[in-house]
Amino acid sequence: MFCIGWTRPHFSPRFIYPSEVERVYELKFGIDLENWMRKNQLIILSVLFVIVATLPPVFADEPGREFTATAVVRGSQGTRRMPVTFIANRFTSVEQAKHLAEVLEQGGQQALLSALSGRNDGRLRLGALEMPIALVVAEPQGKGYRYLFLTARRMQVEETTFGEESLDYPFGIAEFETDTFGRGEGSLHVAAALRIDADGHIEIEDYDGVDGSFEDLQKVR
DSSP, X not given: OOEEEEETTTXXXXXXXXXXXXXXXXXXXXOOHHHHHHHTHHHXXXXXXXXXXXXXXXXXXXXXXXXXXXXXXXXXXXXEEEEEEEEESOOBOTTTHHHHHHHHHHHHHHHHXXXXXXXXXXXXXXXXXXXXXXXXXXXXXXXXXXEEEEEEOOOOHHHHHHTOGGGGOOEEEEEEEEOTTSEEEEEEEEEEEEEEOTTOOEEEEESSSOOEEEEEEEEOO
């Protein structure tokens, strides 16, 4: 190990060897630095261990505001791939989602749909299609976040006319998780319902299975 010091009068740099540092400690403080460190090695290691153990875990600093990905959508016409962008204007925390659990308990999915009507918490661009997002949930997950982008889906005429079961699945939901570096993957739910427990954690219930996935997902900002 070398240190760079300065000597006068020309302030030219020179190397200071560890033995010189030990000599300074011995002359100034009466301490044999090498012997002291050898005798107290266990104490030094114990202190370092305590310092490292009490450091907070590394998390992504803040929830991301914009993400890009490739959406892989499965449908009657086969599988399509298209670019998708998620933009969050406002986040709902798990704590805030507890209020939505009360709405669900009292009035079901349609009551929740009404409660979220008119909100514009973000935007979703899927190919040439852009739609408002009524709810964006960001939940810390490991060293990153779990995100839910939720919007009211368009009902088909036959659903509203004949009152099919699918009316109880009124949401379109994009769900994905990211790591510390903002990378991740997720799933697309075209017709889904929400289940929210007493702690505000959200689960997704699909009407007819998962309809797509997201690849190469990356946080932009």
